[in-house]
Amino acid sequence: MYTERVIEHFRNPHNMGKLEDYSAIGKVGNLVCGDVMWLYIKVEPDRSGRDIITDISWETFGCTAAIATSSMVSDLAKGKTIDQAIALTNQDVAKELGGLPPIKMHCSALAADALNEAIYAYLFQEGKEIPGALQRRHERIAAEIAALEKRYEAFADKVQR
Amino acid sequence: MTTDRIYLDNSATTPVAPEVLEAMAPYFSTAYGNPSSLHAFGRAAHRAVEGSRETLAALLDVRPEEIVFTAGATEANNLAIVGTALSSETGRHLVTTAIEHPAVLRTAEWLRTRGFDVTVLDVDPTGRVDPAQVREGLRPDTLLVSVMTGNNEIGTLQPIDEIGRLCRERGVLFHTDAVQALGKVPIPVDAVDLLSISAHKFHGPKGVGLLFVRKGTRLTPTLHGGGHEAGRRSGTENVAGIVGLATAARLALDEMKATSERMRSFRARMTDAITRLPGTRLNGHPEKCLPHITNFSFEGIEGESLVMRLDERGVAASTGSACSSPNLEPSHVLVAIGVPLSMAHGSLRISTGRQTTEEEIDAFLRVLPEVVEGLRAISPFKVGG
Numbered sequence: 001m002y003t004e005r006v007i008e009h010f011r012n013p014h015n016m017g018k019l020e021d022y023s024a025i026g027k028v029g030n031l032v033c034g035d036v037m038w039l040y041i042k043v044e045p046d047r048s049g050r051d052i053i054t055d056i057s058w059e060t061f062g063c064t065a066a067i068a069t070s071s072m073v074s075d076l077a078k079g080k081t082i083d084q085a086i087a088l089t090n091q092d093v094a095k096e097l098g099g100l101p102p103i104k105m106h107c108s109a110l111a112a113d114a115l116n117e118a119i120y121a122y123l124f125q126e127g128k129e130i131p132g133a134l135q136r137r138h139e140r141i142a143a144e145i146a147a148l149e150k151r152y153e154a155f156a157d158k159v160q161r
Numbered sequence: 162m163t164t165d166r167i168y169l170d171n172s173a174t175t176p177v178a179p180e181v182l183e184a185m186a187p188y189f190s191t192a193y194g195n196p197s198s199l200h201a202f203g204r205a206a207h208r209a210v211e212g213s214r215e216t217l218a219a220l221l222d223v224r225p226e227e228i229v230f231t232a233g234a235t236e237a238n239n240l241a242i243v244g245t246a247l248s249s250e251t252g253r254h255l256v257t258t259a260i261e262h263p264a265v266l267r268t269a270e271w272l273r274t275r276g277f278d279v280t281v282l283d284v285d286p287t288g289r290v291d292p293a294q295v296r297e298g299l300r301p302d303t304l305l306v307s308v309m310t311g312n313n314e315i316g317t318l319q320p321i322d323e324i325g326r327l328c329r330e331r332g333v334l335f336h337t338d339a340v341q342a343l344g345k346v347p348i349p350v351d352a353v354d355l356l357s358i359s360a361h362k363f364h365g366p367k368g369v370g371l372l373f374v375r376k377g378t379r380l381t382p383t384l385h386g387g388g389h390e391a392g393r394r395s396g397t398e399n400v401a402g403i404v405g406l407a408t409a410a411r412l413a414l415d416e417m418k419a420t421s422e423r424m425r426s427f428r429a430r431m432t433d434a435i436t437r438l439p440g441t442r443l444n445g446h447p448e449k450c451l452p453h454i455t456n457f458s459f460e461g462i463e464g465e466s467l468v469m470r471l472d473e474r475g476v477a478a479s480t481g482s483a484c485s486s487p488n489l490e491p492s493h494v495l496v497a498i499g500v501p502l503s504m505a506h507g508s509l510r511i512s513t514g515r516q517t518t519e520e521e522i523d524a525f526l527r528v529l530p531e532v533v534e535g536l537r538a539i540s541p542f543k544v545g546g
Binding site for chain 1: 461462463464465466469473482483484485487489491506538539540541542
């Protein structure tokens with residue numbers, strides 16, 4: 001069912017845990033399927049002043065595919081400029097893992113969404129310009145999360161941060 | 162598969178017992194005749210099928226002609242439900258429960274699309290059906306009640322004798338899916354009119370089962386053809402499978418006392434050890450349960466990951482997590498007993514078999530806390546504050 005790459009990332013996930021001095025956090029979740037992902041990014045300017053994701057980590061409640069895509073998206077985004085990271089898609093994540101079972105493709109979307117949200121949060125708090133595509137994706141993700149949270153309020157009471 | 166793997170998924174399927182495989186072998190190689198053939202090959206196969214039927218009848222304390230061989234429990238459940246529904250002249254209504262196997266629930270739902278009414282009864286938080294609710298659910302046009310003997314996910318046993326009594330008082334047919342029960346608890350055949358069994362759940366082969374049909378019960382066949390099984394189920398008999406079914410049933414019933422006692426002690430040990438871990442719960446009834454099935458939930462982690470991590474450590478188990486299901490919905494059984502969504506996602510079903518050893522349980526209980534901690538460490542939801 002899963003590719004060797006998926007199993008490898010699931011077995012030894014990269015960049016897992018909470019980043020202590022993160023610049024921004026992206027929280028996405030799909031409790032219908034049981035996946036919740038929090039992605040932390042540390043952004044620092046390089047010598048030419050471009051914003052670079054110098055460190056990244058994540059915490060994920062989810063299945064094998066959710067954990068593997070979390071690991072992969074963190075690998076793909078680490079060291080990239082913000083602009084490069086914005087261009088990463090869920091297709092890129094799935095492709096780098098050698099593909100995902102069709103029913104698990106939403107897990108790669110989740111990982112890409114988490115990165116999107118972390119970058120959005122960073123640009124927003126820094127008062128920087130937010131590209132239109134990023135803004136639209138953020139609005140779509142926020143609407144989905146609001147709908148899910150409403151549906152699963154009971155769940156939120158059960159878990160503690 | 163390497164032999165050092167620990168198989169704790171025996172309610173999914175079991176290894177075929179060596180004695181069973183040995184009994185089956187001749188019916189593939191030398192006694193391969195078609196039981197319907199006139200010649201010696203056919204007669205030998207026919208004797209094997211009828212001998213197996215007699216063995217099973219004696220084991221279940223029923224008549225040989227009350228046994229219909231099928232290709233497993235899904236077919237037996239379909240035949241029981243559809244077969245009685247189509248035979249009933251006045252009955253238009255069925256009663257079942259929210260925690261039945263899909264082979265019962267989906268079949269009942271299909272009948273709904275054919276003009277029948279179906280009442281699906283709720284269960285209590287331990288998974289028990291209240292017989293009073295069954296009584297209230299009965300209508301003048303109720304033709305069949307179907308309630309499983311013991312649940313395949315959480316192990317909860319149902320009050321089959323009580324439900325059987327009230328069905329009989331009301332002249333309503335009563336079916337039970339006893340797939341998980343054989344060899345674990347006494348089979349409540351006296352209380353029912355129809356009962357489904359599958360060989361591969363008790364160390365027999367896959368693809369063979371039976372439906373007990375009490376004498377006098379009208380049953381419209383669902384498979385048409387050469388008129389096998391007294392016209393109730395056409396199709397050349399799975400001779401080796403039927404021999405395997407009978408041999409496995411005899412073995413399971415001969416060993417039931419010792420096996421189920423051992424399983425009960427494993428269950429008690431696991432329950433004690435696992436419920437001591439923070440953020441865990443036992444799903445199902447603590448006592449009125451099958452001895453071989455134990456279902457736990459772990460807060461903050463997801464069941465599919467848990468099963469995969471255990472698999473890496475050599476332990477095979479299963480989960481009712483949404484992520485592991487083809488429709489991405491959590492187990493209907495866990496939802497029916499009111500397990501909170503967070504806990505339903507983090508469920509783990511452990512099921513033991515006749516081959517399970519104390520050492521395997523020890524090893525599982527050593528591995529499990531590490532796996533749970535490892536997954537909780539990468540989860541955003543921290544357990545216990």
